Amino acid sequence: MSTTGIHQDLEVLFSRESIRQRVMEMGRQIDRDYAGEKIVLVGVLKGAAIFLADLARSISVDNTFDFVAVSSYGKGQRSSGAVKLIKDLDQPIEGKNVILVEDILDTGLTLNFLRSLLERHHPRSLRIAALLDKPSRRLEKIDADYVGFTIPNKFVIGYGMDFAERYRNLPDICLMPPDMEPH
Numbered sequence: 001m002s003t004t005g006i007h008q009d010l011e012v013l014f015s016r017e018s019i020r021q022r023v024m025e026m027g028r029q030i031d032r033d034y035a036g037e038k039i040v041l042v043g044v045l046k047g048a049a050i051f052l053a054d055l056a057r058s059i060s061v062d063n064t065f066d067f068v069a070v071s072s073y074g075k076g077q078r079s080s081g082a083v084k085l086i087k088d089l090d091q092p093i094e095g096k097n098v099i100l101v102e103d104i105l106d107t108g109l110t111l112n113f114l115r116s117l118l119e120r121h122h123p124r125s126l127r128i129a130a131l132l133d134k135p136s137r138r139l140e141k142i143d144a145d146y147v148g149f150t151i152p153n154k155f156v157i158g159y160g161m162d163f164a165e166r167y168r169n170l171p172d173i174c175l176m177p178p179d180m181e182p183h
């Protein structure tokens with residue numbers, strides 16, 4: 001199967017329909033876990049923006065959202081070590097139920113860094129929702145509480161995820177063609 005439009009040669013890993021269904025299931029699970037409570041969704045820019053927009057609309061418990069941004073060395077490629085905060089939270093999260101929302105849990109460096117950073121703000125609870133998980137790439141021990149799909153060691157684009165800032169707008173999650181793969 002291939003995606004539509006100008007990127008029609010790309011191989012689709014997860015179609016927009018399967019993403020929609022899985023994100024709705026994740027929302028229902030979050031609703032059950034936080035019934036009667038309030039949550040703050042903290043999205044990691046830019047990759048998680050589209051996932052957060054859909055996840056937030058699949059959640060019926062009272063929720064607000066905020067965003068953080070990090071830079072990791074070597075933009076557009078797999079992260080390679082140093083992670084730096086380039087946009088902090090807008091609102092305090094002390095005493096709140098926080099879900100950190102990320103597109104991909106890969107080496108774990110980004111989410112480990114962000115988890116420690118957010119913990120210093122003393123939230124009431126802190127969980128992680130990752131649309132994709134690549135456990136075979138992990139360098140630091142970290143698990144997400146909510147995972148959309150577990151995938152092998154392949155570079156993916158679309159649904160918010162980029163290669164050198166491109167392809168974020170693809171509605172499906174596609175495999176990066178091998179001849180373009182970053183290494």
Ligand code: IMP
Pocket residue numbers: 047077078079102103104105106107108109110111154155156157161162163
């Ligand atoms: P980690 O710190 O290695 O876990 O990196 C997570 C970040 O690396 C993600 O938020 C993405 O920005 C980026 N990343 C990792 N794998 C991919 C991929 O397959 N496609 C696009 N971005 C990726």
